[in-house]
Amino acid sequence: MNDQHDHGALGDAEYAEFMELAAEEGFDIEDVEGALEEAAAGPLPVLAVVGRPNVGKSTLVNRIIGRREAVVEDKPGVTRDRVTYEAEWAGRRFKVVDTGGWEQDVLGIDASVAAQAEYAIETADAVVFVVDAKVGATDTDEAVVRLLRKSKKPVVLCANKVDGQSGESDAASLWSLGLGMPHPVSSLHGRGTGDMLDAVLEALPEAPEQTFGAGTAIGGPRRIALIGRPNVGKSSLLNKVAKEERVVVNELAGTTRDPVDELIELGGITWKFVDTAGIRKKVHLQQGADYYASLRTAAAVEKAEVAVILIDTTEQISVQDQRIITMAVEAGRAIVIAYNKWDELDEERRYYLEREIETEMQQVSWAPRVNVSALTGRHMEKLVPAIETALAGWETRIPTGRLNAFLGEVVAAHPHPIRGGKQPRILFGTQAGSKPPRFVLFASGFLEHGYRRFIERRLREEFGFEGTPIHMSVRVREKRGAQYKKK
Numbered sequence: 001m002n003d004q005h006d007h008g009a010l011g012d013a014e015y016a017e018f019m020e021l022a023a024e025e026g027f028d029i030e031d032v033e034g035a036l037e038e039a040a041a042g043p044l045p046v047l048a049v050v051g052r053p054n055v056g057k058s059t060l061v062n063r064i065i066g067r068r069e070a071v072v073e074d075k076p077g078v079t080r081d082r083v084t085y086e087a088e089w090a091g092r093r094f095k096v097v098d099t100g101g102w103e104q105d106v107l108g109i110d111a112s113v114a115a116q117a118e119y120a121i122e123t124a125d126a127v128v129f130v131v132d133a134k135v136g137a138t139d140t141d142e143a144v145v146r147l148l149r150k151s152k153k154p155v156v157l158c159a160n161k162v163d164g165q166s167g168e169s170d171a172a173s174l175w176s177l178g179l180g181m182p183h184p185v186s187s188l189h190g191r192g193t194g195d196m197l198d199a200v201l202e203a204l205p206e207a208p209e210q211t212f213g214a215g216t217a218i219g220g221p222r223r224i225a226l227i228g229r230p231n232v233g234k235s236s237l238l239n240k241v242a243k244e245e246r247v248v249v250n251e252l253a254g255t256t257r258d259p260v261d262e263l264i265e266l267g268g269i270t271w272k273f274v275d276t277a278g279i280r281k282k283v284h285l286q287q288g289a290d291y292y293a294s295l296r297t298a299a300a301v302e303k304a305e306v307a308v309i310l311i312d313t314t315e316q317i318s319v320q321d322q323r324i325i326t327m328a329v330e331a332g333r334a335i336v337i338a339y340n341k342w343d344e345l346d347e348e349r350r351y352y353l354e355r356e357i358e359t360e361m362q363q364v365s366w367a368p369r370v371n372v373s374a375l376t377g378r379h380m381e382k383l384v385p386a387i388e389t390a391l392a393g394w395e396t397r398i399p400t401g402r403l404n405a406f407l408g409e410v411v412a413a414h415p416h417p418i419r420g421g422k423q424p425r426i427l428f429g430t431q432a433g434s435k436p437p438r439f440v441l442f443a444s445g446f447l448e449h450g451y452r453r454f455i456e457r458r459l460r461e462e463f464g465f466e467g468t469p470i471h472m473s474v475r476v477r478e479k480r481g482a483q484y485k486k487k
Contacts, residue, residue: 309324334467343378
């Protein structure tokens with residue numbers, strides 16, 4: 001590691017001082033370097049798993065991520081809520097987007113699959129296209145192939161449900177799709193998945209195509225995703241911000257079909273707003289449409305730097321609101337909460353809303369809050385300062401020396417509780433990256449979740465970090481001179 005870039009957020013002198021400290025405390029230097037690299041890595045490349053219903057996409061995703069997390073059921077269209085998972089293969093980490101969930105619409109299955117695949121492919125750096133080798137290539141598969149060719153994204157063809165030698169010829173017939181070698185796989189039994197994942201690693205870039213900070217063109221507009229459940233007022237807000245009717249607004253929830261990027265000048269600065277309103281719901285596609293909206297929201301969040309999350313104040317804060325917030329937090333984006341339709345509240349609803357915010361919005365209590373009306377324009381002038389505040393928090397970096405002085409004071413005043421006769425201590429730490437802030441703490445023993453939350457709260461009190469999630473990993477030294485382990 002010879003230059004500043006390799007040290008993540010640490011400069012040469014700071015890095016040398018930090019490694020000396022690590023050596024003094026008995027940590028293995030190579031392992032400490034690995035911890036810093038992992039924490040500084042930032043966004044991970046994205047792999048989309050696409051294909052028509054019931055070809056085994058969710059089963060394959062479970063196989064890739066190594067745990068049964070995606071919903072699996074023997075009927076098409078059962079994947080519902082969360083669509084992005086983190087995976088690791090041969091020492092490389094990446095994100096997997098499971099696109100398994102939509103209801104079959106007999107009249108327009110090609111259209112359904114096309115919409116489904118388009119959103120997934122748009123967010124991805126590479127694609128695994130899953131085909132049922134027993135059934136062979138269908139017209140629907142051919143429709144997806146056309147999309148894949150148009151996208152120019154690297155594609156790994158997975159010939160699924162090949163449970164033995166007899167299925168190999170079925171897999172070979174898929175050469176006809178023109179996507180290169182079909183990888184014969186049984187996602188149910190794990191057969192062939194290792195070879196397929198090796199091909200995936202070759203297809204995936206080291207880092208995602210969409211990068212921020214160093215990778216963003218100097219002077220390029222900052223990207224803002226407007227997210228929230230259908231009919232919360234995203235399109236109305238965009239129109240009010242743009243001061244003209246740029247987006248179709250309809251009282252029917254989910255009238256926006258495609259994300260619309262708008263360059264809008266506010267306060268002398270050009271911003272790029274991504275409108276992500278839900279898609280039109282049809283009765284027979286209702287659950288599928290909810291899934292599309294979720295997938296599109298994930299796509300917009302991945303491409304944005306700031307997520308402005310709209311909450312409809314006239315309705316109770318819902319589980320769906322919570323999921324959208326969790327999605328933005330887990331993606332590590334700067335966050336602003338905009339409570340919309342504020343002009344429609346009476347005193348009673350306002351009282352109950354404040355109680356809901358206290359209990360339901362605790363996980364983002366650090367996010368700037370604006371009470372707005374997209375309809376009347378109330379407090380719209382407060383939106384840009386809130387976005388700027390969140391971005392400033394997102395980009396904040398604390399020098400290692402100052403961080404360790406702070407940690408020393410906190411640990412001395414509030415030591416970790418004694419557990420099993422031992423009292424773990426934070427020995428030192430560093431901020432390995434920003435956008436969002438990522439910290440690595442090195443400790444003498446396991447730090448309980450509650451204590452980590454306490455440290456995060458004190459970090460926010462001391463250094464701000466308003467409007468940004470904080471990622472914190474802890475490395476434990478088992479005993480002096482031994483290698484640490486990740487906790």
